[in-house]
Amino acid sequence: MALDETRFAASCLAELSSVLQKKSIILGCDIDRVASYWDVAPTRALALLMPNNTSEVSEVMRICHKYKQPVVTQGGKTNCVQSANSNPEEIILSTEKLNQIESIDIVNAVASVEAGVVLQTLQKACLEKDMLFPLDLGSRGSCTIGGNVSTNAGGISVLRYGMMRDLVLGLEAVLSDGTIVSSMNQMLKNNSAYDVKQLFIGSEGTLGVVTRAVVKLVPKPLSCQTVLIGVVNFSDVIEILNETRRRLAGILSAFEVMWGPYFQAVTEDGGHSSPISRGHGYYVLLEAEGSDPERDDQLFQKLLEQLYLRGAIEDAVVAQSEADRIGLWQIREDFGVILEDTPVFLYDVSLPISSMEEYVDLTIKAVKEKWSLSEVYALGHIADGNIHFFVRPNAGPATFSLHQTCDALMYKALKKYHGSISAEHGIGIEKKQWLSQSRSETEISVMKALKHTLDPEKLLNPGRVFD
Amino acid sequence: MALDETRFAASCLAELSSVLQKKSIILGCDIDRVASYWDVAPTRALALLMPNNTSEVSEVMRICHKYKQPVVTQGGKTNCVQSANSNPEEIILSTEKLNQIESIDIVNAVASVEAGVVLQTLQKACLEKDMLFPLDLGSRGSCTIGGNVSTNAGGISVLRYGMMRDLVLGLEAVLSDGTIVSSMNQMLKNNSAYDVKQLFIGSEGTLGVVTRAVVKLVPKPLSCQTVLIGVVNFSDVIEILNETRRRLAGILSAFEVMWGPYFQAVTEDGGHSSPISRGHGYYVLLEAEGSDPERDDQLFQKLLEQLYLRGAIEDAVVAQSEADRIGLWQIREDFGVILEDTPVFLYDVSLPISSMEEYVDLTIKAVKEKWSLSEVYALGHIADGNIHFFVRPNAGPATFSLHQTCDALMYKALKKYHGSISAEHGIGIEKKQWLSQSRSETEISVMKALKHTLDPEKLLNPGRVFD
Known part of the structure; x- marks a missing residue:
């Protein structure tokens, strides 16, 4: 950084100090944490800011806008495509102190949360009230609702409940100049003009800083059936998928497939113990969540029997307890041995x-x-x-x-x-050079026009998604 | 229209004649149809164009853009807020010839359709292949897929399947200058940068002309239970809702409520015959679509018995046949007598x-x-x-x-x-003066910025949603 730039940054930081509490600002040289879950290098940034509420986020952005200071927003730092990895010239805006669950409303089946709430924290709080927040993914213990919104998180229950985009009813975001756009809608339906919140969902923090959200809840399921199935061919996988989609319509909540080599690798000596033989071509992990334990269990068994008789299933093991279920999911979710x-x-x-x-x-x-x-x-x-x-x-x-x-x-x-x-x-930094493999020039032009409209100075997560 | 404007319009029409077939252009004086379902006044417009494909739509917009000619897009003309009612200075772009169902794909559970396909036509074509396109609303026989996209249509199955926005996987739209933005994605998941299609969904034709869509299908349900319930208080309605949401989780597909006066009015002499006494405070029309006729029927009966024993239900009638079911739904959907x-x-x-x-x-x-x-x-x-x-x-x-x-x-x-x-x-013309009742100034500013980015000349459905 040249001297002038340093002075400019110092002025910006001084002004930020006047609107944030001292403990909400850590200067670059004092930042002591790794870059991300996927990169254990130390975090490099001009400073790390931890605003306490939307109004402080707005102040931060207003000041950074004045100084044309780039800002990268960080939630749980589990991002897979370097969207939230900072560089030494950027200020990190961390949502970690925006960690309040504001309400869980059973009648209206909605929760209102701040962006920094960890996904699993919200999941647990909802379950305590017999409600389910149905987004679920491996990084549930670290990732935050704001990050889930920004990346339009998917995970294991998309088949039944949709991506994060489908679960967000209302949203609040701060624009690059500090303007607060609050659309904390609670209803499933609201067609009063454009659905502005859609812009911020899945745009990886490049159009606004998400500060709060209203999310959709569903009643906690009353039953759960889980099975791990070994099959020979991919055509068996398709047959099982088509049949379960139809026969478990509405209650099928996960349909995960592991190709044989993955299953074998994670169940090698020192890995997970395998409850089923290890030589099948494909492994299907299938889960249904219903509302009548006894009847659902019968339905599930009957379906498996039929699929077995038709030759689609080579071998299968049904979870008999919650511990069994967790064991089956660990094979799918804990792939540490592969990363070694x-x-x-x-x-x-x-x-x-x-x-x-x-x-x-x-x-x-x-x-x-x-x-x-x-x-x-x-x-x-x-x-x-x-x-x-x-x-x-x-x-x-x-x-x-x-x-x-x-x-x-x-x-x-x-x-x-x-x-x-x-x-x-998402795209982040890692995939942006490949964007044109799945998006046309026209689509990318429209995206860039949107970025220019909302963040003409390119201050928010600059260089992520596209340049 | 002043003389100069007339000449200008004539040049525009002449140029349009060079790119469209003769039978695809009807001049204003020859247009012989009513303004909309809700307004039987004759249609007034400079001309009515019926392009045959996306490329012709693009040509139309390119020429209209050159002449700064406002265009209003019409689908099934069932819009409730005058979004698609034209005025004498506008050209109507009708999607009626964009009426091909391009594919219905069972394995991938998607259909690809042109914008002018009538909703009911798509519903029927899917059912013939044992698949369900789950959007459903009273105007199904006239409204089009393009209109459903543009208005983010809801209807009677939103509770289970979501609004149109939740059912659109891919989209193609033509911008005001004729640029074709084609995002005909077929996957449930695609996070390769911004989800551009969201812009066009629910923006009532003001940001682009929707020409094609890829929509999500589900397997045709194997069972259907329908009941009409009379209750005393709104608290009973809430109790029934909470209990059915939980006990019919995943399969509850409609939960309609009619307040007493509505039910009485549509079942007066000369209206629908009532299968239940007419003096209840509220009427709940509840439907579940499952995958096991016998078991689902038992589940449904058991639930109704429990609700009755708890005092939430005053009286109820379960549909015993498809004819019964249609009869119950007619009470909900056919309110002609009220409009008399x-x-x-x-x-x-x-x-x-x-x-x-x-x-x-x-x-x-x-x-x-x-x-x-x-x-x-x-x-x-x-x-x-x-x-x-x-x-x-x-x-x-x-x-x-x-x-x-x-x-x-x-x-x-x-x-x-x-x-x-x-x-x-939606907002259209009718509600735009009330927009600030449910949207903040900031939200409206963002909407206007989006409109300016995509249609700076205000050529697409001008004056709809906001000025």
């Missing part, structure tokens, strides 16, 4: 279900052709059109060039199927 | 469920105090927070001033509850 030998590159694509088998086969083939020792692990929320990949090239250290080559192998094959380079993780 | 003696003003508000009883009581009181002979009929999708009203002041002819006075009575009481002046009908 780096570099491993993470992908999160979506494409039509009918093209999935072909795409995965093509991709594995292409990666193997490039790097004969490589390993590719696929799993995902198939019914949502979403597959996650872990690719370990086994071809040397994690260089930018290696990552690039791998990206090209994964994304170029995708274009043929009109798929998306990001199903739920 | 004009003027009747139509309202469509939303507010938190817990405030509904108070708001309706206050409103009826206020209207009665103003016009002692007035009649107020309320009904709605309560679980969605949505109430429709028909208000007949019985105070002389339908003057602008009478309508205004009535609007003021309805909307001013709403502000207290942070309700919306439009739950699902």
